[in-house]
Amino acid sequence: MRKALVIAVPYLWLLALFLVPFLMVLKISLSDVALSIPPYTPQLDLTGGLAAIGEFFSQLDLENFVFLTSDDLYIKAYASSLTIAVISTFLTLLIGYPIAYAMARAAPEWRPTLLMLIILPFWTSFLIRVYAWMGILSNTGLLNQFLLWLGVISEPLEILNTNIAVYIGVVYTYLPFMILPIYATLERMDGSLLEAAEDLGCSRLSAFWLVTLPLSKTGIVAGCFLVFIPTLGEFVIPSLLGGSQTLMIGKVLFEEFLNNRDWPVASAVAVILLLILIIPIILFQRNEQRARELDQ
Amino acid sequence: MAETAAKPKPKAKPMPHEGVFEPWNDPNAKPLIEFRNVTKRYGDFTAIDDLTLNIYEKEFFALLGPSGCGKTTMMRMLAGFESITQGRILLAGRDIGDVPPNKRSVNMMFQSYALFPHLSVWENIAFGLRRETKDAARITERVEEMLRLTRLEKFARRKPHQISGGQRQRVALARSLAKAPKLLLLDEPLGALDKKLREETQFELMDIQEKTGTTFVIVTHDQEEAMTVASRVAVMDEGRLVQVATPPVIYEAPNSIYVADFIGDVSLIQGKASARPETPVPAPPVSPTEDPAAKAAPAAMPEVPVASAAPLPDGRAPAPNVMGEWLHDKVLFPILGRRPPTPKALSAPDKAPAVPEPAPAPPESGTPESPPELPGGGLAIHWADGLDPLVAVNGDPALAGRTVTLAIRPEKVTISRDKPATDNAIEGTVIDIAYLGNISTYHVEIAGGVMVKAQMTNTRRIAKRDITWDDAVWIGFSATAGVVLDA
Numbered sequence: 001m002r003k004a005l006v007i008a009v010p011y012l013w014l015l016a017l018f019l020v021p022f023l024m025v026l027k028i029s030l031s032d033v034a035l036s037i038p039p040y041t042p043q044l045d046l047t048g049g050l051a052a053i054g055e056f057f058s059q060l061d062l063e064n065f066v067f068l069t070s071d072d073l074y075i076k077a078y079a080s081s082l083t084i085a086v087i088s089t090f091l092t093l094l095i096g097y098p099i100a101y102a103m104a105r106a107a108p109e110w111r112p113t114l115l116m117l118i119i120l121p122f123w124t125s126f127l128i129r130v131y132a133w134m135g136i137l138s139n140t141g142l143l144n145q146f147l148l149w150l151g152v153i154s155e156p157l158e159i160l161n162t163n164i165a166v167y168i169g170v171v172y173t174y175l176p177f178m179i180l181p182i183y184a185t186l187e188r189m190d191g192s193l194l195e196a197a198e199d200l201g202c203s204r205l206s207a208f209w210l211v212t213l214p215l216s217k218t219g220i221v222a223g224c225f226l227v228f229i230p231t232l233g234e235f236v237i238p239s240l241l242g243g244s245q246t247l248m249i250g251k252v253l254f255e256e257f258l259n260n261r262d263w264p265v266a267s268a269v270a271v272i273l274l275l276i277l278i279i280p281i282i283l284f285q286r287n288e289q290r291a292r293e294l295d296q
Numbered sequence: 297m298a299e300t301a302a303k304p305k306p307k308a309k310p311m312p313h314e315g316v317f318e319p320w321n322d323p324n325a326k327p328l329i330e331f332r333n334v335t336k337r338y339g340d341f342t343a344i345d346d347l348t349l350n351i352y353e354k355e356f357f358a359l360l361g362p363s364g365c366g367k368t369t370m371m372r373m374l375a376g377f378e379s380i381t382q383g384r385i386l387l388a389g390r391d392i393g394d395v396p397p398n399k400r401s402v403n404m405m406f407q408s409y410a411l412f413p414h415l416s417v418w419e420n421i422a423f424g425l426r427r428e429t430k431d432a433a434r435i436t437e438r439v440e441e442m443l444r445l446t447r448l449e450k451f452a453r454r455k456p457h458q459i460s461g462g463q464r465q466r467v468a469l470a471r472s473l474a475k476a477p478k479l480l481l482l483d484e485p486l487g488a489l490d491k492k493l494r495e496e497t498q499f500e501l502m503d504i505q506e507k508t509g510t511t512f513v514i515v516t517h518d519q520e521e522a523m524t525v526a527s528r529v530a531v532m533d534e535g536r537l538v539q540v541a542t543p544p545v546i547y548e549a550p551n552s553i554y555v556a557d558f559i560g561d562v563s564l565i566q567g568k569a570s571a572r573p574e575t576p577v578p579a580p581p582v583s584p585t586e587d588p589a590a591k592a593a594p595a596a597m598p599e600v601p602v603a604s605a606a607p608l609p610d611g612r613a614p615a616p617n618v619m620g621e622w623l624h625d626k627v628l629f630p631i632l633g634r635r636p637p638t639p640k641a642l643s644a645p646d647k648a649p650a651v652p653e654p655a656p657a658p659p660e661s662g663t664p665e666s667p668p669e670l671p672g673g674g675l676a677i678h679w680a681d682g683l684d685p686l687v688a689v690n691g692d693p694a695l696a697g698r699t700v701t702l703a704i705r706p707e708k709v710t711i712s713r714d715k716p717a718t719d720n721a722i723e724g725t726v727i728d729i730a731y732l733g734n735i736s737t738y739h740v741e742i743a744g745g746v747m748v749k750a751q752m753t754n755t756r757r758i759a760k761r762d763i764t765w766d767d768a769v770w771i772g773f774s775a776t777a778g779v780v781l782d783a
């Protein structure tokens with residue numbers, strides 16, 4: 001009984017906070033635009049009895065999904081979002097791993113401080129931090145002024161409102177999500193394993209490849225997911241730092257909802273986005289499962 | 297503990313040449329490892345203190361000592377994981393101070409095993425081999441051999457977290473053995489194994505050592521293990537070597553109370569030493585009842601050393617004496633039952649009473665035989681006012697006039713209801729009896745509250761034994777049974 005209750009808690013949580021909202025969005029995506037509040041039809045009217053419910057379901061269709069395929073803006077936006085998410089996840093890993101490694105290698109008395117420094121940016125608003133990057137990256141911004149002063153460049157670099165600014169923004173924002181899980185696995189690692197590897201003839205470098213890296217795999221995978229998933233739907237960073245040519249599905253979603261007030265299409269975009277995200281998550285879990293089964 | 301050391305060793309020590317393997321006694325032998333005044337400090341804590349030691353090729357060198365005395369630190373310095381604060385370590389004549397661990401022909405089995413959790417048992421064992429060869433067939437062959445040796449064939453595909461602690465230990469052992477290094481460091485390699493498997497693995501280790509000529513340095517908390525496998529044993533205390541010697545010497549002739557106390561079980565009796573005359577003195581008069589059996593017994597005396605030497609080469613077990621023969625029938629069957637009883641039991645009554653031949657005890661053996669007269673020399677230890685001094689003919693006369701400690705192993709002490717005819721006999725009370733299955737240890741309190749342990753083989757069922765708690769008893773031991781140590 002108690003066990004059932006314990007198991008029920010996360011499921012109820014999932015039901016209330018994920019499944020129900022998802023079904024609502026799914027329903028809207030199958031509706032039609034209307035000049036009303038809320039801006040779509042049909043509306044579910046439970047007072048009308050079974051007949052009204054049947055009527056309601058008969059009006060739902062896949063029209064909006066068909067529309068998404070007809071306009072290549074959406075396909076391009078998905079593809080571009082995926083590209084940006086993959087590249088920035090990779091960049092974040094490239095920068096985050098050495099930082100996590102250095103932290104895990106630091107003297108134990110320093111580690112809480114370092115951890116603190118990683119978390120510190122969260123204490124200021126995310127929006128303000130992104131605006132700060134606008135100040136840094138703009139043509140008259142700090143970075144260009146500094147480079148001009150150094151004499152490295154004679155013309156200000158065009159960084160703001162390009163994809164480069166988006167990558168900088170994403171890597172900056174999501175770096176802690178990469179560092180923390182990797183740090184956790186590295187810190188947990190038994191130092192004598194490296195000694196054993198060296199004892200058995202490994203150089204420092206090959207010990208890293210053969211022992212440290214495989215053992216931090218779970219941290220790397222977790223970190224990559226923590227960066228990839230929010231980046232895919234990211235809209236603040238591309239709208240503030242990206243240019244007009246920066247196409248990301250989060251931005252499209254935002255515009256459909258608020259500028260076009262086309263909730264059904266926006267919901268269809270959101271449902272597809274979710275499906276795109278669910279596939280890698282399921283693949284990842286199945287992979288883990290298989291690895292575990294192989295272990296047995 | 298003590299009985300373990302008395303057990304016959306399962307196998308002879310490796311003897312690659314004719315005669316005994318004792319390179320440490322050969323001034324021309326070149327040591328494989330030389331510690332030269334090595335000191336290791338962690339901050340202001342000294343873990344290894346000015347340690348000098350030679351370990352020779354093909355040795356099986358055991359490090360013994362209490363927890364935290366620096367055994368692992370020594371190993372780690374040899375393997376290259378710990379820098380040396382002062383002094384030098386030479387491996388095959390070469391200073392290894394700045395040779396990185398992966399360039400030393402040394403393999404170490406870690407106290408924590410340090411198995412790679414992401415690799416299977418098979419891959420763990422193959423890890424070192426893969427670093428030195430690409431030859432898959434050779435690797436497979438060697439790994440299979442190691443798996444067989446450590447009986448892990450069934451677990452080859454499992455990951456370390458899917459096997460038991462003892463199996464993990466065997467994987468660690470197999471992995472360190474796989475590369476067949478010149479020097480193998482084993483940090484408590486067999487601690488997690490059950491007794492039977494441990495003994496078999498000890499046997500295997502000695503076998504491997506004999507076959508490959510690998511030099512082993514082994515850390516162990518198990519004295520029996522050290523005694524069984526080691527060519528030499530080093531007893532450490534707080535980063536220093538207290539004694540380095542062969543197992544029999546460590547056991548029979550500890551150089552300090554610390555070693556005597558640390559190795560095996562020992563009773564310590566303190567007293568003031570005085571020199572004994574060099575000429576033999578008459579034995580203390582044999583006490584109580586004159587029994588025909590007691591008279592008849594001496595005829596069997598010459599047989600005693602032979603009979604006792606065969607099954608127990610170290611001669612540490614109690615041997616019957618005049619009194620003992622008498623007691624054998626009356627009281628002390630458990631002691632005497634330890635040796636083959638037949639020759640004495642049958643022959644004694646047949647032989648005519650004869651003047652006993654003095655059978656001098658060999659100086660190293662501690663059999664509590666009672667020769668009719670004591671050899672001269674040695675020390676008399678005045679341990680309690682108004683009582684006879686204890687005689688230790690092997691005591692160093694230089695200690696005369698000093699306060700000394702007589703260290704004596706429980707298995708060399710007999711216990712009886714009546715005063716025994718041994719060189720030394722002390723009256724006492726049984727305080728405690730520890731039943732250990734095959735033997736029992738009697739804790740006897742003697743004058744001055746000193747506790748002495750006496751051991752007896754349990755040849756009788758518990759219910760039949762007639763010495764019990766609070767009994768007034770006599771303990772006895774020979775003049776050569778103890779070791780006199782400077783107190």
Ligand SMILES: Nc1ncnc2c1ncn2[C@@H]1O[C@H](COP(=O)(O)OP(=O)(O)OP(=O)(O)O)[C@@H](O)[C@H]1O
Pocket residue numbers: 338341343361362363364365366367368369370407
């Ligand atoms: N990295 C270190 N920093 C400070 N002190 C240390 C360090 N490593 C070991 N020591 C200390 O050095 C001493 C010797 O340690 P070592 O590990 O050699 O003991 P040991 O003889 O192997 O003990 P055990 O039998 O418990 O394994 C201990 O007192 C320990 O606390």
Ligand SMILES: [Mg+2]
Pocket residue numbers: 367368369407483
């Ligand atoms: Mg240790």
